[in-house]
Amino acid sequence: MKSILQILLVVSLLLLSAFSSYAEEKISGAEVINNNCARCHNARAVHEFSIPEWKVIMPHMRAKAHLTGQETKAVLEFLELTSQSVPQERKIEPENAIAPDGKQLFTQFGCQGCHSLQGDGGTFGPALDETIKNKGIGFFIKKLQNPQFNNSSSPMPKMPLNDQQIVAIAEYIKS
Amino acid sequence: MNMLKLLPIAIATAVVSGQLLANEQQENSRFAIAGYGDVKYEDSKVMDSSAFSARFIPIFLFSLNDKIHIEAETEISIDQQGETEIELEYADIHYFLSDTTTFTAGKLLLPFGQYGPYQHPSWINRSVFSPGIYGGIGGHGGYQPMQGLLPVMSDIGVGIQHIIPLGKNQKIFFDLYMTNGLAAEAPHDDEEEGHDKESTLEGNEEVDEHTLELPELAFEARSGDNNSDKALGGRISYAFLPGVEVGASYYTAKYDDDQKLGFTATGFDINWIGNHYIVRGEYIKTETDDFEEDEHEENKVTTFDRNGWYLQATFMAGKMFNVLQGTDFVVEYAETNKINEAERWAYGINYWLDSRAVIKATYEDTTVHDGEDDKRFAIQYSYGF
Numbered sequence: 154m155k156s157i158l159q160i161l162l163v164v165s166l167l168l169l170s171a172f173s174s175y176a177e178e179k180i181s182g183a184e185v186i187n188n189n190c191a192r193c194h195n196a197r198a199v200h201e202f203s204i205p206e207w208k209v210i211m212p213h214m215r216a217k218a219h220l221t222g223q224e225t226k227a228v229l230e231f232l233e234l235t236s237q238s239v240p241q242e243r244k245i246e247p248e249n250a251i252a253p254d255g256k257q258l259f260t261q262f263g264c265q266g267c268h269s270l271q272g273d274g275g276t277f278g279p280a281l282d283e284t285i286k287n288k289g290i291g292f293f294i295k296k297l298q299n300p301q302f303n304n305s306s307s308p309m310p311k312m313p314l315n316d317q318q319i320v321a322i323a324e325y326i327k328s
Numbered sequence: 329m330n331m332l333k334l335l336p337i338a339i340a341t342a343v344v345s346g347q348l349l350a351n352e353q354q355e356n357s358r359f360a361i362a363g364y365g366d367v368k369y370e371d372s373k374v375m376d377s378s379a380f381s382a383r384f385i386p387i388f389l390f391s392l393n394d395k396i397h398i399e400a401e402t403e404i405s406i407d408q409q410g411e412t413e414i415e416l417e418y419a420d421i422h423y424f425l426s427d428t429t430t431f432t433a434g435k436l437l438l439p440f441g442q443y444g445p446y447q448h449p450s451w452i453n454r455s456v457f458s459p460g461i462y463g464g465i466g467g468h469g470g471y472q473p474m475q476g477l478l479p480v481m482s483d484i485g486v487g488i489q490h491i492i493p494l495g496k497n498q499k500i501f502f503d504l505y506m507t508n509g510l511a512a513e514a515p516h517d518d519e520e521e522g523h524d525k526e527s528t529l530e531g532n533e534e535v536d537e538h539t540l541e542l543p544e545l546a547f548e549a550r551s552g553d554n555n556s557d558k559a560l561g562g563r564i565s566y567a568f569l570p571g572v573e574v575g576a577s578y579y580t581a582k583y584d585d586d587q588k589l590g591f592t593a594t595g596f597d598i599n600w601i602g603n604h605y606i607v608r609g610e611y612i613k614t615e616t617d618d619f620e621e622d623e624h625e626e627n628k629v630t631t632f633d634r635n636g637w638y639l640q641a642t643f644m645a646g647k648m649f650n651v652l653q654g655t656d657f658v659v660e661y662a663e664t665n666k667i668n669e670a671e672r673w674a675y676g677i678n679y680w681l682d683s684r685a686v687i688k689a690t691y692e693d694t695t696v697h698d699g700e701d702d703k704r705f706a707i708q709y710s711y712g713f
Contacts, residue, residue, distance in 0.1 A: 194452045212389075216430050276571075
């Protein structure tokens with residue numbers, strides 16, 4: 154058995170050097186949360202800790218959950234994004250109206266990290282197209298306004314989105 | 329310029345500078361506290377008692393810089409005699425060598441299987457109790473009759489972990505460690521009086537292996553060692569994220585003063601997470617050396633094999649039925665074989681008050697082949713913070 158351990162050690166050191174610079178690609182913090190947190194526990198609510206606290210907690214979770222440094226950074230960026238204040242609603246004039254871009258917001262807030270849309274995306278939360286189909290757009294809007302309104306144990310973070318932006322995301326999902 | 333005119337400017341500058349410094353410190357905090365705790369009511373047949381108990385387990389976290397992170401977990405509880413117990417679960421320092429490699433030194437959680445290093449906190453473990461193959465660590469209050477195969481969670485030494493990402497959804501994890509390891513338990517009074525295990529074996533030539541007694545080993549971490557041999561071990565696992573993680577673990581150490589007797593544990597584990605269910609399981613096999621006198625009354629090394637496994641299934645009913653929101657149903661089976669044989673069924677129901685606070689109720693039925701059976705019920709209110 155000791156020889157197995159020695160082989161493991163050698164193999165791991167070889168792999169360590171071979172893979173230390175793996176292909177860099179944009180990592181979604183929401184997707185990292187979806188893929189890793191639930192391996193052991195329910196995801197903690199974002200607002201449970203302040204961003205300065207998350208900055209100390211995430212290195213702890215990096216070691217515990219075997220996250221890479223890039224993944225840890227991506228999670229922190231996502232947490233910072235969700236901690237922003239809700240933007241003021243824009244007054245939309247009919248003649249030059251530029252409504253919020255639902256698709257762009259959907260991507261920006263990493264919705265697909267935890268939820269699937271048309272079969273593509275995370276499984277941590279329910280499929281979004283199914284949610285709107287089954288529960289209606291009103292439920293969807295209310296859920297984004299107050300993620301715990303129907304389920305106090307939901308780890309869904311409250312995104313810094315105003316009502317216009319929430320509707321834009323709902324319209325994008327419906328389309 | 330008149331000094332009186334300068335004074336308000338100086339005060340304003342000091343206030344603004346102080347505010348900026350405070351903001352900077354607030355944005356880049358070095359310290360955070362997390363952890364968990366629980367309150368439990370437990371009724372046990374074998375202990376013929378019922379009792380409330382409570383634990384508070386803070387984790388102190390420090391980030392010295394981007395490369396260095398320090399963490400320490402202490403368990404504060406009250407024992408059955410009313411004394412406050414403080415136990416250092418782990419206290420280690422991580423050095424992030426690269427994006428994918430971390431060196432750790434200190435009292436560290438041994439990366440063997442999944443329960444010890446990852447799932448033992450009571451707000452994470454879906455049962456009130458620890459799986460039978462881990463004995464009582466992290467779960468049962470007082471005595472419990474199922475003897476664990478590897479009743480250790482942490483030890484003092486060094487470790488290194490390496491991650492190999494294979495695309496977005498697959499990873500291979502390597503963990504290697506070297507620690508002080510285990511030691512032979514100090515002899516009991518009856519052994520000193522000549523009634524030790526060897527003499528018991530001598531008088532019974534047709535020994536049923538089920539009645540054999542394993543050498544008593546001390547697994548507790550110590551800042552010292554009874555020999556120069558160090559425990560070596562590691563875990564390799566493959567994760568297909570977010571659904572499946574399978575791993576293989578290994579631990580070996582010499583435990584006697586002369587470094588002739590060894591203890592080896594090999595383990596396999598699985599963690600399978602679906603939309604509405606979690607299945608966790610582990611198999612552990614141990615080999616424990618001991619001296620046995622041969623026909624020439626000379627000591628020879630004999631190896632005792634043991635094995636055991638558990639499988640825990642959690643059905644997250646609340647994710648399927650709105651009316652059961654926050655409710656889990658848990659069933660677990662565990663058994664230990666060859667020596668100190670026992671089987672255990674456990675059934676539980678959990679209710680999540682929010683994502684980090686849960687009320688768990690578990691009923692456990694243990695059958696021990698050569699000993700007293702146990703039936704145990706517990707309700708635990710556990711919280712992560």
